[in-house]
Amino acid sequence: MLQRPLRMIMLGAPGAGKGTQTERLLKKIGPSLTAMSSGDLLRSNIAAKTPVGLEAQEIIKAGKLVPDKTMISLITAELEKNNWLNSKASWLLDGFPRTKSQAEALDSTLSTHDCAVNFVVDLVVPERVILERIENRWVHVPSGRVYNLTYNPPKVPGKDDITGEPLSKRADDDAETFKKRLDAFRETTEPLKEYYRSRDDVFWEVHGETSDEIYPQLEKEILRRFG
Ligand SMILES: Nc1nc2c(ncn2[C@@H]2O[C@H](COP(=O)(O)OP(=O)(O)O)[C@@H](O)[C@H]2O)c(=O)[nH]1
Numbered sequence: 001m002l003q004r005p006l007r008m009i010m011l012g013a014p015g016a017g018k019g020t021q022t023e024r025l026l027k028k029i030g031p032s033l034t035a036m037s038s039g040d041l042l043r044s045n046i047a048a049k050t051p052v053g054l055e056a057q058e059i060i061k062a063g064k065l066v067p068d069k070t071m072i073s074l075i076t077a078e079l080e081k082n083n084w085l086n087s088k089a090s091w092l093l094d095g096f097p098r099t100k101s102q103a104e105a106l107d108s109t110l111s112t113h114d115c116a117v118n119f120v121v122d123l124v125v126p127e128r129v130i131l132e133r134i135e136n137r138w139v140h141v142p143s144g145r146v147y148n149l150t151y152n153p154p155k156v157p158g159k160d161d162i163t164g165e166p167l168s169k170r171a172d173d174d175a176e177t178f179k180k181r182l183d184a185f186r187e188t189t190e191p192l193k194e195y196y197r198s199r200d201d202v203f204w205e206v207h208g209e210t211s212d213e214i215y216p217q218l219e220k221e222i223l224r225r226f227g
């Protein structure tokens with residue numbers, strides 16, 4: 001389906017639907033596209049009690065951002081491990097970069113392998129809409145699959161549809177922590193958007209109140225540019 005490599009960054013407020021859009025794109029585009037969610041990577045490090053997980057756990061619970069240095073080395077190692085650092089690979093990064101210095105570090109890694117980011121999508125969803133979503137979000141940590149008690153509930157309450165393993169509530173998904181995450185998002189994302197807006201035709205905004213409204217616009221734009 002892709003005629004040329006897609007190297008995509010997904011931006012958007014906590015709860016805007018980055019993970020949901022990523023899942024749909026992976027289903028539609030198939031194995032030629034792989035994705036990585038920085039949040040899922042952190043949660044699996046927390047579950048595995050790695051040094052990164054132990055460092056990140058309290059930070060995430062407090063609704064703050066994990067230090068750039070930690071994120072840059074974590075994600076760069078994953079890019080190498082997944083063999084994304086070549087001009088043929090198509091990939092989607094969800095949740096990274098989240099600050100301008102992360103974006104600069106990513107660019108310097110990518111430019112040495114001739115595989116610069118070529119599509120930056122900003123999901124713009126009204127804040128009043130996403131607070132309700134967060135309160136109903138449940139996740140299956142090992143797979144990163146995302147559920148919502150009102151929008152896409154699991155077939156069996158509390159169980160992952162594929163593995164039957166228990167779902168969990170994210171420690172940072174309570175209303176109070178969510179407000180802190182929104183503050184962190186507002187503070188760091190504007191400079192990041194400006195950073196990408198300065199690139200000709202790489203930055204693209206999509207607006208909507210539901211993922212069902214947003215996804216068709218996103219798929220159409222990807223096909224127009226890369227199909
Ligand atoms: N009500 C509703 N919930 C949604 C919609 N899209 C996603 N969700 C749910 O909202 C929560 C946040 O979505 P997610 O993809 O995790 O957002 P992310 O934090 O940006 O990755 C999850 O529980 C999703 O299942 C939607 O259009 N309507």
Ligand SMILES: Nc1ncnc2c1ncn2[C@@H]1O[C@H](COP(=O)(O)OP(=O)(O)O)[C@@H](O)[C@H]1O
Binds near residue numbers: 172
């Ligand atoms: N690129 C990043 N830089 C710093 N912290 C991050 C990054 N990605 C994820 N995190 C941390 O992990 C938490 C969960 O991230 P994520 O699953 O993307 O949640 P959401 O999309 O709801 O913000 C963030 O609130 C933040 O604490």
